[in-house]
Amino acid sequence: MSRLPAAGSTAPAFSLGDRAGGQVDLTEVAAPGTLLFFFKHDCDTCDLTAPLVVRLQDALATSGLLFVGVSQDDPSHTTVFVDRHQLSFPIALDSELHVSDDYGFDAVPALVLLGPDRQVLASYEGFARTDLAGLIEFAAKQCGAETPPIVTESDGLPKMRPGCGSKAHAPDVAQRLAVRRGAAVLSARRVRVPVDDDPFEFLAAQGLGDGLPVVPPTEERVLRMLEGTSRSPSDVVAHIPPNLTPATVEKVAINAVMSGCLPEYLPVVIAAAEAACTDEFNLHGVLATTYFATPVIVVNGPIRDEIDVNCGRNMxxxxxxxxxxxxxxxxxxxxxxxxxxxxDVDMSTLGQPGKFTCCVGEREDLSPWEPLHVERGFSPETSTVTVFAGEAPRAIRDQLSRSARSLGASMGWCLETMAHPKLHRMGEVLLVVSPEHARTFKADGYSKADLRARIQEVTARPLRDLLPNDECQKGTVPAGLPPDWKGPDGQPTEEALARPVPKFKENSDILIMVGGGTAGKFSAFLGGWASGTMGSMAVTREICR
Amino acid sequence: MSGSLVILDPTAEQEPIGRRPATRPDQLTGPLGLIDIAKPRGDVFLNEVERLLRADLPDLEIIRLRKPTYTKPSPSDLRAKVASRCRAVIQALAD
Known part of the structure; x- marks a missing residue:
C-alpha cells in the first residue's frame, strides 16, 4: 500500500548524488517551494508526465520554484531519460532506492510539491488529469502566479493512466529495503557469524537448537516473520520459565524463524506461549519434571484450515x-x-518425541460434538490454541465395537492404563477420537458427557483394589483422598475401601477432541501430568492476529 | 559460506547473576529446616531424618516446612521463612 506523503505532512529530507559527482540536497526547502519528480527511464507514464513537468517549469520559471528530478535508475539510464525529455533541472540519483522507499509510493511517476519546511502541498503517483491539474494549481498559487494552461480541454491528455511499479517494490529490493526500514524496530543483539563458519553449525555450537538444524534468524527473515502479527515487536508476550525472562514478540518471531515457521503461524506461536506461561498451565513444572509431560498444542477454529494445521491422517x-x-x-x-x-532444568527421565514439537488441529468437520474450544467457552468462529501437558499419544485399538457403549468401555479400559492402572483420581487426559470411532458414537447419539460417564463407569474400582499392597506397591495413596474418606489414623475407612473410584477425579478432566484419518478404528489418548491446580491444567487462548 | 551473515540473538540476552552457595556449616547448630517438597512419602523420609537427628543432637532446633506442591517453585513466603529462620536445610525429594 502506498505511503506517499499526503498534503499537510512533512516530507523526508534527503541528500543524493547527481551524475556529475555533486550533491542534491533536500534538507531545507526555501519559499516558494520545490517540486519533486520521481521517475524511471522505461516507464511510459513517466514519459507522458516529463514534458508536462517541463512546461510547468517553463511557466513558473521566474517564480523561484525549484524542480528536482529523482531517478530510480543508474546514471546511464538516467541520462537516456533526461536527454529524451531535455530536462534542465537537477537530477538526484536514487539508485539505492532509499529515498523512493522513504517516500513510500507504489508507482512512478510520483510528484510531490513541497512548501517551506518540506511541508507537502500536493502529491500523487501515476497519472490522473485531475491530480495533475490540482498540483499545477497549488504550484501556481504557491508562486503567486496564474495557473498555467497545461491541463485544458484540448490538451489531448488521457483522463488517467496507471504508473509503473516503483523499483523499490521489486521483490529482492523490497526485502532489502524492509530490513533497512525495519532494522530500527528490531532490538535483539546482532550476532555476526564468523567468516567461513557454516551458519547452521554455528547456531548448533552456540547451543541454540534442539538437535535438529535451525534456520538462521537473519534480519530479513525476522522482519518477514513479524508481518504475521499486528502486534508491536516490543510487546511482551509472556515471561518464560524457568528463568521467567520476558519474551517480546520479536524474540518469539526470532525463535519462530529458527523453527521454520511461516509468518502466518506466528500468532499461533504467540498464543501458545501466552497460554503455556500461565499459572494454571505451570510450564515451569511441566519443564522441570522427571515425567514425560510436554506442551501439546491443539489448534481450533478457522485458522486451522487457513494455515493448514494437519488434523487428519498422521496428525x-x-x-x-x-x-x-x-x-x-x-x-x-x-x-x-x-x-x-x-x-539442566529440564530433568525428564526419558523425555519423549513430543518434546521436539507437538501441535495438531481438531478435525471439527467430522466431529459429532462441539469442538474442544467451544466446549471451553469460545465461539466456533474464534481461532484458539489449547495447551495441554501431555505424554506421547498412546493407542486405543478397537475395530470390533459397533455400539457406543462398547467403544466407550474400550476407551475407558485403555485410559485406565494412563500412568498406572492402580493410580486413580488422576488429573486430565486428552482423548483423541478418530473419525471412524466418532461415527460410532454419532450413530448411537452418544454425547461427550455420555462418553465421559462410560469411561468413569468402566474404570471405577473399589478403593481397596487401588491401594498400594504387597502384590503391587504402587497405587492410589490415601494422602490424596478426600478427608471424609479417612479415619482418625489417616487411613481409608471401611466404607471408603468399598467405594468405587473411577479413574478420573472429575468427568471434566477428560478432554475430548476428534482427529485423525478417516480410515482406521484407532483412537489415542495423551496422558496428563500432575493433577489439578497443584499441577498443570489445560489452558485455551484466543489467537489474535 | 558467506562470512558476513548477521543473525539476531534468540536468547533473553541476560547474563545470570553469579551467586556462591552459602558457606556450609561445620556442624549442625540449628535451627535446621526440614523441607518436604510434597512428593509422596517425603514425610516418611523426613520423619526418619528427624528421628536420627534428635537421637544424635537432642538440643538441635528443627523446623518442619512443606511446599504446597512439588510441581512449582517454592512460594516466596516459604523462601523467606527459610532465609530468616533456618541456619541450614535438608530438602526431601522422596517418591
Missing amino acids: FGQGFRANATIGRALQLLVRNVGGGRPG
Missing part, C-alpha cells in the same frame, strides 16, 4: 510444516529465552 506425525514448526517454536522459546534445557 501427530511428520510431514506437515505448521504442525512441525509451531510446536517446535514454543520449545525453542523455552530453551533459548526461558533457559530451559534438557539435563
Whole structure:
C-alpha cells in the first residue's frame, strides 16, 4: 500500500548524488517551494508526465520554484531519460532506492510539491488529469502566479493512466529495503557469524537448537516473520520459565524463524506461549519434571484450515510444516529465552518425541460434538490454541465395537492404563477420537458427557483394589483422598475401601477432541501430568492476529 | 559460506547473576529446616531424618516446612521463612 506523503505532512529530507559527482540536497526547502519528480527511464507514464513537468517549469520559471528530478535508475539510464525529455533541472540519483522507499509510493511517476519546511502541498503517483491539474494549481498559487494552461480541454491528455511499479517494490529490493526500514524496530543483539563458519553449525555450537538444524534468524527473515502479527515487536508476550525472562514478540518471531515457521503461524506461536506461561498451565513444572509431560498444542477454529494445521491422517506425525514448526517454536522459546534445557532444568527421565514439537488441529468437520474450544467457552468462529501437558499419544485399538457403549468401555479400559492402572483420581487426559470411532458414537447419539460417564463407569474400582499392597506397591495413596474418606489414623475407612473410584477425579478432566484419518478404528489418548491446580491444567487462548 | 551473515540473538540476552552457595556449616547448630517438597512419602523420609537427628543432637532446633506442591517453585513466603529462620536445610525429594 502506498505511503506517499499526503498534503499537510512533512516530507523526508534527503541528500543524493547527481551524475556529475555533486550533491542534491533536500534538507531545507526555501519559499516558494520545490517540486519533486520521481521517475524511471522505461516507464511510459513517466514519459507522458516529463514534458508536462517541463512546461510547468517553463511557466513558473521566474517564480523561484525549484524542480528536482529523482531517478530510480543508474546514471546511464538516467541520462537516456533526461536527454529524451531535455530536462534542465537537477537530477538526484536514487539508485539505492532509499529515498523512493522513504517516500513510500507504489508507482512512478510520483510528484510531490513541497512548501517551506518540506511541508507537502500536493502529491500523487501515476497519472490522473485531475491530480495533475490540482498540483499545477497549488504550484501556481504557491508562486503567486496564474495557473498555467497545461491541463485544458484540448490538451489531448488521457483522463488517467496507471504508473509503473516503483523499483523499490521489486521483490529482492523490497526485502532489502524492509530490513533497512525495519532494522530500527528490531532490538535483539546482532550476532555476526564468523567468516567461513557454516551458519547452521554455528547456531548448533552456540547451543541454540534442539538437535535438529535451525534456520538462521537473519534480519530479513525476522522482519518477514513479524508481518504475521499486528502486534508491536516490543510487546511482551509472556515471561518464560524457568528463568521467567520476558519474551517480546520479536524474540518469539526470532525463535519462530529458527523453527521454520511461516509468518502466518506466528500468532499461533504467540498464543501458545501466552497460554503455556500461565499459572494454571505451570510450564515451569511441566519443564522441570522427571515425567514425560510436554506442551501439546491443539489448534481450533478457522485458522486451522487457513494455515493448514494437519488434523487428519498422521496428525501427530511428520510431514506437515505448521504442525512441525509451531510446536517446535514454543520449545525453542523455552530453551533459548526461558533457559530451559534438557539435563539442566529440564530433568525428564526419558523425555519423549513430543518434546521436539507437538501441535495438531481438531478435525471439527467430522466431529459429532462441539469442538474442544467451544466446549471451553469460545465461539466456533474464534481461532484458539489449547495447551495441554501431555505424554506421547498412546493407542486405543478397537475395530470390533459397533455400539457406543462398547467403544466407550474400550476407551475407558485403555485410559485406565494412563500412568498406572492402580493410580486413580488422576488429573486430565486428552482423548483423541478418530473419525471412524466418532461415527460410532454419532450413530448411537452418544454425547461427550455420555462418553465421559462410560469411561468413569468402566474404570471405577473399589478403593481397596487401588491401594498400594504387597502384590503391587504402587497405587492410589490415601494422602490424596478426600478427608471424609479417612479415619482418625489417616487411613481409608471401611466404607471408603468399598467405594468405587473411577479413574478420573472429575468427568471434566477428560478432554475430548476428534482427529485423525478417516480410515482406521484407532483412537489415542495423551496422558496428563500432575493433577489439578497443584499441577498443570489445560489452558485455551484466543489467537489474535 | 558467506562470512558476513548477521543473525539476531534468540536468547533473553541476560547474563545470570553469579551467586556462591552459602558457606556450609561445620556442624549442625540449628535451627535446621526440614523441607518436604510434597512428593509422596517425603514425610516418611523426613520423619526418619528427624528421628536420627534428635537421637544424635537432642538440643538441635528443627523446623518442619512443606511446599504446597512439588510441581512449582517454592512460594516466596516459604523462601523467606527459610532465609530468616533456618541456619541450614535438608530438602526431601522422596517418591
